[in-house]
Amino acid sequence: MPDFSAVRSQLEALAGPDQAVDIAVMKACGARVYRRPEQMAVARMPGARFDMVVPNLTGSITAARELIAQVLPDFWVTSGLCALTGHASIGPDYNGPAGARLRAERIEVRECQRGTPAAECSDV
Numbered sequence: 088m089p090d091f092s093a094v095r096s097q098l099e100a101l102a103g104p105d106q107a108v109d110i111a112v113m114k115a116c117g118a119r120v121y122r123r124p125e126q127m128a129v130a131r132m133p134g135a136r137f138d139m140v141v142p143n144l145t146g147s148i149t150a151a152r153e154l155i156a157q158v159l160p161d162f163w164v165t166s167g168l169c170a171l172t173g174h175a176s177i178g179p180d181y182n183g184p185a186g187a188r189l190r191a192e193r194i195e196v197r198e199c200q201r202g203t204p205a206a207e208c209s210d211v
Contacts, residue, residue, distance in 0.1 A: 104146030161185035
């Protein structure tokens with residue numbers, strides 16, 4: 088699973104599209120990113136046979152959703168707008184073709200109330 092901890096602050100501070108952040112996201116997804124002689128940023132995802140132009144992830148919800156589908160193919164994603172703000176959610180698709188595998192890999196959830204020491208929490 089991708090590790091976005093290194094680019095999280097960059098994503099949260101965005102005021103608009105930023106190719107440097109797009110490149111950082113692609114690297115966090117495991118892509119090898121380089122520039123072609125014509126100064127085009129190009130990436131190759133792990134296991135891919137061909138390069139792709141780094142998508143405009145920070146400027147296009149469609150590009151971001153397509154990357155999620157490629158990196159996490161067995162997850163669902165939803166996004167939208169309401170009167171106050173935008174939102175996005177993502178999670179494992181336990182009802183999809185990989186549901187049995189995802190349920191087997193699920194991290195145990197610990198049931199705890201706020202302020203309870205972890206050692207006193209019970210497994211769910």
